[in-house]
Amino acid sequence: MNLTFSKLTLHLRSVAMLLLFAIPALTQAQDEDLLFIDNTYVDNIKTVRFHLDGVLHSYPLIELNGSGKLRLSFDDFNDEVRRYSYKFIHCDQDWQPSSLSPLEFNAGNTIGYFDDYDFSIRTLRDYIHYELVFPNRDMQISASGNYLLVVYDDEDETIPVITRRFMVQEKLAGVTGRVMRPSIVDQIHTHQEVDLTVGTKQMQVRNPLRELRATVIQNNRWDNAVTGIVPSLLQNDAVRFDYQGQVSFFGGNEYRNLDIRSVRAPRTEMVSVTNEEDGYAMMMQADRPRDNGTYLGYIDFNGDYINDRFEELTLQLTQESQSGETFDRFDYNYSGDYVRMTFVLATNTKLDRDIYLFGGFTENQLKPEYKMVWNTQISAYVGQAVLKQGFYNYHYVVEQNPPPGSTKASDRFTYDYIEGSFDETENDYLALIYWRPIGGRYDRLVGTSQMNSNVD
Structure with a gap:
């Protein structure tokens, strides 16, 4: 009897492990048509805002197990209330689905719903305003890294209406950065360069060149992000990302x-x-x-x-x-x-x-x-x-x-012909440090730094 029970237990564990690792593949297959960028897919959705709750002008970045929350809001030109649902997809540093199953990064439900909405009041153009704040009691995050928030019209859960990128960090690495004039002569008057120093004392990094990568974005834009940056210099309890011309951006012009x-x-x-x-x-x-x-x-x-x-x-x-x-x-x-x-x-x-x-x-x-x-x-x-x-x-x-x-x-x-590009232009930068330990299954976001070109 005990032998039979043991065999049954072993069988159930095997099935559970099979399902655990099959879920990511099923999720990826279901979302083949998704764009893993900030995008609105339907014409009736307008004014999609995504930011820290209470901070209108901010990066969609929160700390793992911290008190910060993110707020998504949008207006719907449809006449009737829709049942919008949402989910999270955990991604690697290149914004492709990671190997983690929802059970490994979401401590709550795998699907949530928009319950906060109301009709416009005394406007010429009628609309319904929807809002979502998370993490919440239904949707909780238990792993750091990159995430894609996907909003569906519940009438057809295979067709997304909104996607938005966001990041969850665990503060293990101290990150400092500076924005400076490029070292390359041809870029001196048109570009801005970013150098980074990352403290790794709290991390057990065995092979920094293999385990650590950096990404830098300008003005919350991902279209011109510099990604997959490898450390250029190894120091005691620190690494540097200091390249001539590699981590550089067009300064552009003031908007x-x-x-x-x-x-x-x-x-x-x-x-x-x-x-x-x-x-x-x-x-x-x-x-x-x-x-x-x-x-x-x-x-x-x-x-x-x-x-x-x-x-x-x-x-x-x-x-x-x-x-x-x-x-x-x-x-x-x-x-x-x-x-x-x-x-x-x-x-x-x-x-x-x-x-x-x-x-x-x-x-x-x-x-x-x-x-x-x-x-x-x-x-x-x-x-x-x-x-x-x-x-x-x-x-x-x-x-x-x-x-x-x-x-x-x-x-x-x-920017040529119309706007021009100048090294003096004021721009915001965000550096993201990813760590995948040897044998690790996902890219952990272990440190960030926000910089401004006009602040030393």
Whole structure:
């Protein structure tokens, strides 16, 4: 009898182990059509914001077992409430699915649902605003590293509507970095270089050249990230990532600012402001190219945007408010209106290549809907975007053929012709240090450092 029981126990353990290692393969097969980048897949979803809870302008980075949380919010132009679900996919440092099963990195449920939503109030364009804060009691994270947050319409869980990258770190490595002028002569006036020093005293690193890697991103952009950086110098209890020209970025130019927090009196100069059935429409005063070799510094959000409104709603004691309506619904998340914004870029002559709007609101991608169109009547490029009231950053970038063998999305466009690139430009940088011990099954994120090009 004991022998039979032992055989049964062994069989059950074998089945459990088989399922444990089969889950990642099944998950990967189910998500073959996913883009492992920040992306919105459907037209009815607008204004996707993802940041630290309580810090609107921040990296989606939290500490393992820490108190920090992340907040995802978006507006849905559908008339009816949808049952949106979400899940996490654990990734390696290259943003490919890791070998961990959900049971190994998620201490809660494998699928969660959006329960926090409400309808817009007193807006020309009706929408439903959804919010999610995690980790929460249903979805908890138990391993560091890279993650992809995937949001599905519950009507069809095979089709994603939103994906967003985020990181979870365990503070084992002390990371210091500096942003400096490049050592390569051809890049001195157009680029910025990042050097890193990583303390490894709290880690048992046997082979740093094999186990440690660094990634550096600029302004929360992944399209131009420098990844897979190998230590260049080994020291006692520390390693350095110090290369000439390898960890360098185009400085770019300060982002252009668009201030439409007020629909009655926008701070950005407009040619026209009209009131339409499904929102407001604005046309800006024409922008002009800045690629003239002269840098002009001013404050921006480094490509990000923040939603806000200046106008205060006139509150009336309606039947709705008498029944217990919360005043939280009167903030900009539910009362911000939408604007069909027309951008104008006066170049006088048409270029032999395409121009795109680019920034946080385009998800730092060259998207067809943000392609500028040449207007012969005004000798300028014109483009449109549907934007919620707020303060936006944007660039005009020019499409180009990437160098042979390049896989970087940022190599598909250039700052030449319109914006220019300067070493003086103020930019944010985030360094990520990954550690996969010999025999380890996933890339642990063991240290980070946030830097600014204007701060020594």
